[in-house]
Amino acid sequence: MSEVVDGLVTVIPAGGVGSRLWPLSQPHRPKFLLDLLGTGATLIQDTVARVSPLSERVVIVTGERHAPAVASQVPEVPAANLVTEPSPRDSMAAIALAAALIEERWGSQVMASFAADHLIPDAEAFRATVREAARAAQGGKVVVIGIEPTEPSTAFGYIEMGEPIDGDARHVVAFTEKPDAETAAGMLARGGFAWNAGMFVMRTDVLLGHLDRLQPTLAAGAREIAAAWDGPSREEVLARVWPTLTKIAIDHAIAEPVAAEGGVAVVPASFEWHDVGDFDSLAELSEPTGGAVSIGREAAVATVGASAPLVVGGTKPVVVVGVDDAVVVESDEAILVTVRSAAQRVKDAAGALAEA
Structure with a gap:
């Protein structure tokens, strides 16, 4: 039986730089365009391959400067379905424009939004969960896919799950921003919480209807741009209207207020999920046994009195002496040396270099 879900359109917002993966990830070369694990496929290529069996239509929303690289990496996505934004306006503007454009072209559809860099x-387990979420969304709920927590992480938001609705879907009681360690541990101890990975499934008319109430300026602007998108006035309308759209995340614009009204459901997922947000998580994914990890390079990596280094890029042999969990990264632009415990601080590296 075909895996395609009737009436489902997949939207892939491809934005963000991935600043904690500097200098691999740069404004001109964001995380989703990288083959981080050395598998031969970039993150956006993996994402398109994962969602394509679910829906005959895939729409990618990305920045204008990244559009040529995206088109080159995923030629199976029609050029007309590559939607470019002239400047970042956060996730709600991108998703709203995609929803309005879908309605302009194909009428009301179920829309599933998944980030390009996860x-x-x-x-197969992912697609089974999405099919269940799409079924729940047909009834008019905004549906979020909740990831089963593996630890009391402070890096993710949390979803408090309530009573069952139908099938695997449950009411969302509330969303919690990234908590401190004590709060996260308490959530896991009580149970009934899932990580919020930003995966949303909903009917386009439901999403735009909520936006009409909660963010009317953004909703009207997205509809105006979408109405002009396939015509001769696209550039004029986009240049005039896009900068006026409210800069807000979908979590704050839709998920949180609609959940307070009882309009959001969650489908819990048990599949393995990784944000690949920094070099510590990259090292764990690449070599869970604790040995040396070498990515994107052929030259030797050796250690003297050191364990578990991560070495990425570069053409010369690297020796790590006396530093456990070292991270050495070389790109065309810069060399980074740190340790895995400081991986979250890498986001400040580019700024530090600019001030040097």
Whole structure:
């Protein structure tokens, strides 16, 4: 039986730089365009391959400067379905424009939105969860896919799950921003919480209807741009209207207020999911046994009194002496030396270099 879900359009917002993966990830070369694990496929290529069996239509929303690289990496996505934004306006503007454009072209559809830079090894389990979420969304709920927590992480938001609705879907009681360690540990101890990975499934008319109430300026602007997108006035309308759209995340614009009204459901997922947000998580994914990890290079990596280094890029042999969990990264632009425990601080590296 075909895996395609009737009336489902997949939207892939491809934005963000991935500043904690500097200098690999740069404004001109964001994380989703990289083959981080050395598998031969970039993150956006993995994402398109994972969602394509679910829906005959895939729409990618990305920045104008990244559009040529995206088109080159995923030629199976029609050029007309590559939607470019002239400047970042956060996730709600991108998703709203995609929803309005879908309605302009194909009428009301179920829309599933998944980030371009996440890693999900079990594609079949992912697709089974999305099919369940799409079924729940047909009834008019905004549906979020909740990831089963593996630890009390402070890097993700949390979803408090309530009573069952139908099938695997449950009411969302509330969303919690990234908590401190004590709060996260308490959530896991109580149970009934899932990580919020930013995966949303909903009917386009439901999403735009909520936006009409909660963010009317953004909703009207997205509809105006979408109405002009396939015509001769696209550039004029986009240049005039896009900068006026409210800069807000979908979590704050839709998920949180609609959940307070009882309009959001969650489908819990048990598949393995990774944000690949920094070099510590990259090292864990690449070599869980604790040995040396070498990515994107052929030259030797050796250690003297050191364990578990991560060495990425570069053409010369690297020796790590006396530093456990070292991270050495070389790109065309710069060399980074740090340790895995400081991986979250790498986001400040580019600024530090600019001030040097």
